[in-house]
Amino acid sequence: MKADLFVSPAGDDNWSGRSEHHEGNEGPLATLTRARDVVRTIPTAGRADHGVIVEVLGGTYELTEPLALTEEDSGTPEAPVIYRARHAEEVRLIGGKVLSAFSPVTDRAILQRLDPAARDHVVQTNLADQGIADFGQLTAPGWYQGQPGLELFYRGERMTLARWPNEGFVHLDSIDVDGNTPLQNRLTASGEIRGSNEGRFVYDGDRPSRWTDEDDVWLHGHWFFDWADQRQKVAAIDTKKRTITMEGPNHAFGYRAGQWYYALNVLAELDRPGEWYLDRRTGVLYFWPPAPLEAGEVSVSIAPQLIQLQGTRHVAFQGMNMESVRGTAITIDAGEGNLVCGCTIRNASSWGVMITGGTACGVEGCDLHALGEGGIWLEGGDRPTLTPGRHFALNNHIH
Incomplete structure (x- = not known):
């Protein structure tokens, strides 16, 4: 017709x-x-x-x-x-909007935070200069309450917010931070499981020491039960005690040793093609394109x-x-x-x-x-x- x-x-x-x-x-x-x-x-x-x-x-x-x-x-x-x-x-x-005006990273402070392997590949663009002021928030999805913020797409594919590890998860080493952490028993179908409601845990290795210059690190974890995941902001990292403290409110079920999580929204972990990071204070977006920029369209959701x-x-x-x-x-x-x-x-x-x-x-x-x-x-x-x-x-x- x-x-x-x-x-x-x-x-x-x-x-x-x-x-x-x-x-x-x-x-x-x-x-x-x-x-x-x-x-x-x-x-x-x-x-x-x-x-x-x-x-x-x-x-x-x-x-x-x-x-x-x-x-x-x-x-x-x-x-x-x-x-x-x-x-x-x-x-x-x-x-949303199709992005333009990408350029190499030249700020020495930013280059120092980037992984050495990424420094020659990551490009940047200022979203505020392109009329984008609403970045959304990295809120705590999970529990059927997702509140997504801005996402990045290249060639019609969703790109990955800079994270560690790049695949999979790492485990909580211990929840007894100082030997005096109060533990609670939670009754499950398989018996009682001990956990903590304090929102602190001991991590293994030294990787989080790379994040001390970051002010907006988040962890996405299955903190107590494998079927209950939630994203939470990091309040503090103590590299001497190897502890991470969450910003409240803490996970409703608490935390227990051996459970799994990954870190995200970390510029220092932008270390492979397809990852990106947005500095919400400056409006500058950093991106390691998986192919030449001119080979595809880059856009963000608004x-x-x-x-x-x-x-x-x-x-x-x-x-x-x-x-x-x-x-x-x-x-x-x-x-x-x-x-x-x-x-x-x-x-x-x-x-x-x-x-x-x-x-x-x-x-x-x-x-x-x-x-x-x-x-x-x-x-x-x-x-x-x-x-x-x-x-x-x-x-x-x-x-």
Whole structure:
């Protein structure tokens, strides 16, 4: 069916959007947000029998905040509102910005902190100079409470925040720091296990001595049970006693010897291709690219979501690539008859699509991968009255 509005990376939000070719005031729009606003001006009675079709031309669209649709953006069962990628063209919605202006590291203090093997390979760029001020926080995910901050992507792949060890984990050597650490017994199915709630432990070896110039070191560990992981900030490192003290609040189950953890967000551990580090005080990002920079695109995530539908009815998104977002890519809440179809959704820190409340919304024929929590969340209906939600996920590839 013929499109009613057009969006293009070469467009202009001051144009009408009624034509894909520019002539005078006619021409495609530049953003989906402006397209949404134009759709709102089209009265229901004045819409074509097929509804409203917004055709998005190939290219990359940077969304630093979500495209938010509400009840006023709705279609009808007979005349839906459809946002579709042009056939055979790649449309990318990225929840952030493509980075540029990389240069070699020349600051002697930074070079001294870097691993010698990395000094000739790591490059830097200032995010603040590129209009990026919201870096997010390295909060304590785990316990189903992930709060992701900024992530880095190269060639569409998530890069690794500088960590040690590079693979796997190391073990807590001891939790009895000074011979007087109070220990508690925790009853488990296999018997009692002794642990400490104090948030201090003895480490093995000398590796943490490299981190004493770092002020934002975090540890991600399975501190007491193998099934309960949590990330925590380091408050202090005592290299003489070989002890690490956590910044509270401490892990709810406590800590026990032999459990496992790794360190992350450590510039001194940026020691292999694909790792990166962001100095949140200066806004400078350091990166060891796994291939020449000119061979691929470098981007960071900024937006918490790409698309938010709240109380929206009969709206569809078709054929787009959606990626690089700090939370869930698409959220649909209290909607009816909304559809995500034929899309590729990747590199979201939380879920690909989350549908809650409402009725008869679905995800069909989509490819979802590289997601932090899961692919598709469906929640609806009313249990007390046994009213079905009728949400659906059909013929998707989640991997």
